[in-house]
Amino acid sequence: MKEELILDGVSVRWGRLTIVDSLSLSLPANQIVALAGPNGAGKSTLLGAIAGRLAHSGSVRWGAGPLNARSVGFMPQHCCTKADLSVLQTLLLGCHEQLGFRVGEGELEQASEMLHEFGLEALARRQVGTLSGGQQQLVLLAQRLMRRPKLLILDESTCALDIRHQLTVLDILRKYVARTGALVLMAIHDLNLAARAADILLLLRAGRLMAWGTAAEVLTAENVAAIYDVEARVLATDDGPCVLPIGPRQPMKPPSPFPQEQRAVGNVHLQYRVAREHTRHMPLEALNQRQST
Numbered sequence: 587m588k589e590e591l592i593l594d595g596v597s598v599r600w601g602r603l604t605i606v607d608s609l610s611l612s613l614p615a616n617q618i619v620a621l622a623g624p625n626g627a628g629k630s631t632l633l634g635a636i637a638g639r640l641a642h643s644g645s646v647r648w649g650a651g652p653l654n655a656r657s658v659g660f661m662p663q664h665c666c667t668k669a670d671l672s673v674l675q676t677l678l679l680g681c682h683e684q685l686g687f688r689v690g691e692g693e694l695e696q697a698s699e700m701l702h703e704f705g706l707e708a709l710a711r712r713q714v715g716t717l718s719g720g721q722q723q724l725v726l727l728a729q730r731l732m733r734r735p736k737l738l739i740l741d742e743s744t745c746a747l748d749i750r751h752q753l754t755v756l757d758i759l760r761k762y763v764a765r766t767g768a769l770v771l772m773a774i775h776d777l778n779l780a781a782r783a784a785d786i787l788l789l790l791r792a793g794r795l796m797a798w799g800t801a802a803e804v805l806t807a808e809n810v811a812a813i814y815d816v817e818a819r820v821l822a823t824d825d826g827p828c829v830l831p832i833g834p835r836q837p838m839k840p841p842s843p844f845p846q847e848q849r850a851v852g853n854v855h856l857q858y859r860v861a862r863e864h865t866r867h868m869p870l871e872a873l874n875q876r877q878s879t
């Protein structure tokens with residue numbers, strides 16, 4: 587059976603609003619897929635639906651069969667904990683299904699390897715609730731990996747990390763994918779980090795998939811303008827494309843029939859109505875008279 591995540595017509599609605607709009611795609615395992623798009627595009631909603639946390643229509647499958655919840659690791663956005671547990675205990679909880687009344691040598695060894703990989707050894711005995719936001723993010727990410735999920739879904743799980751820890755985490759995820767053949771699906775705002783991390787990049791806007799492919803294919807100035815309404819330069823570097831935002835794209839304004847000085851005192855609503863009705867120039871006083879009659 588081919589190891590792949592298949593979405594077939596997945597839609598999510600909140601009340602009468604369609605947030606994810608009939609999305610179909612297949613993502614082969616053994617790679618990192620980044621999901622980007624503007625605020626409110628539906629990234630978290632889509633990930634929640636794939637993780638089985640949100641009601642949706644359409645189907646989410648793994649190969650020919652249903653996606654088994656036990657093979658999914660999900661780290662939602664703003665994931666944090668106030669639990670009265672040490673960092674080591676928090677990691678061990680990640681594989682609680684294997685644990686009995688005693689923690690086995692295997693799990694302890696796995697947890698200490700994970701602490702080492704994430705550079706968390708010095709924090710192993712600290713209460714997890716007392717850690718900084720970034721430190722907690724590292725611990726909770728390590729906890730998700732303890733279970734060795736086939737599908738790891740991360741929602742902005744590197745947003746609290748400094749650049750060194752971001753690179754450390756990307757390296758850990760790369761090695762994890764190479765070792766286990768898993769699929770990592772991560773929502774991320776930092777397009778340059780996404781370009782560096784991901785084999786495939788998906789760009790979502792208003793619940794629809796607007797672009798997908800390698801970072802070099804997807805991260806073009808045209809796509810950034812169309813999806814984010816931002817003017818940007820995209821530089822080709824040895825590490826892939828690098829997006830340099832220039833500024834917000836100016837919204838298109840309908841042409842005004844009025845000279846500059848009349849527009850300054852005019853009523854915007856009135857001008858637009860009139861612009862639709864008349865193409866020729868008409869003095870503002872005449873328009874106001876027409877309005878009041």
Ligand SMILES: Nc1ncnc2c1ncn2[C@@H]1O[C@H](COP(=O)(O)OP(=O)(O)OP(=O)(O)O)[C@@H](O)[C@H]1O
Nearest residue numbers: 600605623624625626627628629630631632663773
């Ligand atoms: N529980 C809810 N009830 C109603 N609307 C919701 C709910 N959760 C999300 N939405 C709406 O769904 C839309 C998509 O939200 P979502 O969190 O999926 O976006 P996102 O792409 O992850 O955004 P961001 O980048 O800001 O995290 C938003 O308009 C949001 O207001």
